[in-house]
Amino acid sequence: MSALMAEMVDKALKMKIPLSVQLDLTYRCNERCIHCYLDHDDHGEMTTAEIKDLLDQMAAAGVFFLTISGGEILMRRDFYEILEHARLRTFSVKLKTNGVLIRKKEADRLHSLGVESVQISIYSHHPEVHDAITKMPGSLKQSMNAVRLLRKHGIHVVIANVLMVQNAHDYQGVRALAIELGAQFIMDPTITPMMDGDRSILSLNVDQASLREVFRNEALVGNVEEFCAPPQGPGEDALDMLPCSAGHTACYVSPYGDVYPCVQFPLPSGNVRRTKFLDIWRDSPQLNEVRSITLRDMPSCSKCTHGGTCTRCPGLAYLEGNMRGPSYQDCEKSYARTGIPSDILKKMRASQAPLQLVQIQGLQQVAQDLVVAATATCPAGT
Amino acid sequence: MSGKRYVARSTAIAAREIGDETMVMSATTSTLFTLDEVGSVIWEAADGVTSLDEIVANKICAQYDIAPEVALKDAEVFVEALAKHGILLLSDEPIVQPNSLSEGTV
Numbered sequence: 001m002s003a004l005m006a007e008m009v010d011k012a013l014k015m016k017i018p019l020s021v022q023l024d025l026t027y028r029c030n031e032r033c034i035h036c037y038l039d040h041d042d043h044g045e046m047t048t049a050e051i052k053d054l055l056d057q058m059a060a061a062g063v064f065f066l067t068i069s070g071g072e073i074l075m076r077r078d079f080y081e082i083l084e085h086a087r088l089r090t091f092s093v094k095l096k097t098n099g100v101l102i103r104k105k106e107a108d109r110l111h112s113l114g115v116e117s118v119q120i121s122i123y124s125h126h127p128e129v130h131d132a133i134t135k136m137p138g139s140l141k142q143s144m145n146a147v148r149l150l151r152k153h154g155i156h157v158v159i160a161n162v163l164m165v166q167n168a169h170d171y172q173g174v175r176a177l178a179i180e181l182g183a184q185f186i187m188d189p190t191i192t193p194m195m196d197g198d199r200s201i202l203s204l205n206v207d208q209a210s211l212r213e214v215f216r217n218e219a220l221v222g223n224v225e226e227f228c229a230p231p232q233g234p235g236e237d238a239l240d241m242l243p244c245s246a247g248h249t250a251c252y253v254s255p256y257g258d259v260y261p262c263v264q265f266p267l268p269s270g271n272v273r274r275t276k277f278l279d280i281w282r283d284s285p286q287l288n289e290v291r292s293i294t295l296r297d298m299p300s301c302s303k304c305t306h307g308g309t310c311t312r313c314p315g316l317a318y319l320e321g322n323m324r325g326p327s328y329q330d331c332e333k334s335y336a337r338t339g340i341p342s343d344i345l346k347k348m349r350a351s352q353a354p355l356q357l358v359q360i361q362g363l364q365q366v367a368q369d370l371v372v373a374a375t376a377t378c379p380a381g382t
Numbered sequence: 383m384s385g386k387r388y389v390a391r392s393t394a395i396a397a398r399e400i401g402d403e404t405m406v407m408s409a410t411t412s413t414l415f416t417l418d419e420v421g422s423v424i425w426e427a428a429d430g431v432t433s434l435d436e437i438v439a440n441k442i443c444a445q446y447d448i449a450p451e452v453a454l455k456d457a458e459v460f461v462e463a464l465a466k467h468g469i470l471l472l473s474d475e476p477i478v479q480p481n482s483l484s485e486g487t488v
Contacts, residue, residue, distance in 0.1 A: 004414050008405055008416065011400055019400075092409075114393065114395075114410075116407070116412060
């Protein structure tokens with residue numbers, strides 16, 4: 001992050017401005033990726049008018065960075081209308097897509113609309129591996145065509161490589177493709193649980209040996225010695241640090257208008273169909289609770305030797321049952337990085353306790369559940 | 383500098399007011415700029431049809447204690463610097479912006 005950007009983020013934090021929002025337009029998709037955490041149905045997506053109104057509200061609230069994602073964003077027939085509206089409201093727009101539906105005409109349009117970047121998922125440079133992950137024959141060829149077309153227009157393309165058992169050794173090949181085409185390469189070694197609470201896809205996560213290999217690749221992590229340095233334990237400064245931007249300067253809005261701290265932190269915090277975006281951002285008890293948490297408030301992590309350097313994701317911790325607790329997946333990563341297991345990891349491995357995952361649901365479902373619970377216990381009903 | 387000059391915000395930018403400053407990012411180079419309070423006033427007034435000297439007289443000199451000739455000279459340096467980065471358009475004629483982004487050159 002540049003000094004100027006850090007200064008603006010700091011200012012946004014002090015002024016409680018939601019600088020970055022990820023807006024998912026749909027969960028529908030033309031691919032069926034084996035590791036995807038979403039279902040692919042339409043449970044009542046926001047209309048074009050609702051999304052345009054939300055964009056107006058977000059611009060007024062100070063949102064600058066807007067990530068438009070899905071599902072596959074080009075599955076929405078009104079996608080370009082929404083994108084044009086977002087650009088007229090002068091958001092810095094980043095798109096996440098599989099690129100399958102991007103041809104010359106679409107690349108021309110994206111260029112004319114001035115998007116900041118387009119992120120396309122490429123799982124392997126081998127078609128048989130990539131297509132087996134997306135379950136869509138020919139998808140690597142189509143996605144790579146999109147990368148080439150977008151690059152031809154000078155659009156900043158980010159190739160995202162999600163690491164899993166099936167493609168654990170292909171990231172070097174994908175990175176080489178990215179370099180050849182002048183695209184940025186990023187890699188994520190974490191498979192997260194599905195939004196309905198199903199954790200069967202966690203078995204796709206790569207093992208410790210593969211993680212160790214990735215974390216010792218200088219091209220990916222920079223200074224390996226520094227990146228993999230033994231932990232020193234959290235200092236006094238680290239105890240007051242914020243875990244991440246989720247809920248502080250960033251949030252997520254689902255295709256149904258549900259607001260969460262982050263796409264990976266699905267704590268229902270409000271719905272823009274019932275409450276104004278800025279009112280949710282400022283007053284949601286859930287977001288305010290997330291904002292109140294520092295490392296000092298985390299009973300296990302504040303005492304952990306990895307506390308000051310761990311990449312703990314509060315969303316994953318929430319999905320594992322406690323937003324003030326550890327994220328077992330990040331404990332695994334700290335271990336792979338430094339070779340030193342956290343006490344939490346040692347206990348988890350000793351007990352082999354299954355993770356108590358939270359089932360994610362929209363606010364409407366939460367409200368219905370509360371009504372059901374109240375009905376079941378209300379004496380007035382008897 | 384003789385004659386009127388007109389300024390318009392490029393459509394190839396992202397921008398947002400953060401307090402009394404404005405964040406501006408070039409969509410073509412992803413370069414980030416922050417404009418201070420006075421710069422933000424000029425940015426906001428750069429509609430392509432109001433001349434720079436009118437902006438300086440009505441928006442700057444009316445609000446800040448500064449001599450008009452000094453303010454105009456500073457404003458010209460400022461808009462020329464932004465124009466070099468392509469985030470502001472400068473012309474001796476009023477600048478007509480496209481009705482939609484798709485029909486414009488960004």
